[in-house]
Amino acid sequence: MKNEIKIMRPGNIPPVAGDLRCWWTQSMLEEPLRIEVESVGECLKLHEALAAYDRHVANKERRLPHSSYGGLEEFVDGVWLEWSSDNINDIQALAAMIAEGLAELPDEDYPDHE
Secondary structure, three states: OOOOEEEOOHHHOOOOOOOEEEEEEOOOOOOOEEEEEOOHHHHHHHHHHHHHHHHHHHHHOOOOOOOOEEEEEEEEOOEEEEOOEOOEOOHHHHHHHHHOOOOOOOHHHOOOOO
């Protein structure tokens, strides 16, 4: 995607297996913003911040908010694939389950967790 906006690690270090990147877009017609993250939890926080910003801008401009949405990708076998974990299909499903108290963040988001 030639117009894709990417924020990469310093020095444009190429991704390695297991790397994560969060994406966000306001429309299926727009290229998503992609930002490398360290964890699933970091992506969820970023989604919350971007959604709040979208609502703020819509309120300020007195218009309906965009139907923004986002996801999380993991670098696997040389390609970026949509993230999934166990029985959870994507990060939006995980966020909904956490909000309802039906799930917690995966253990990798708690390095000292035992």
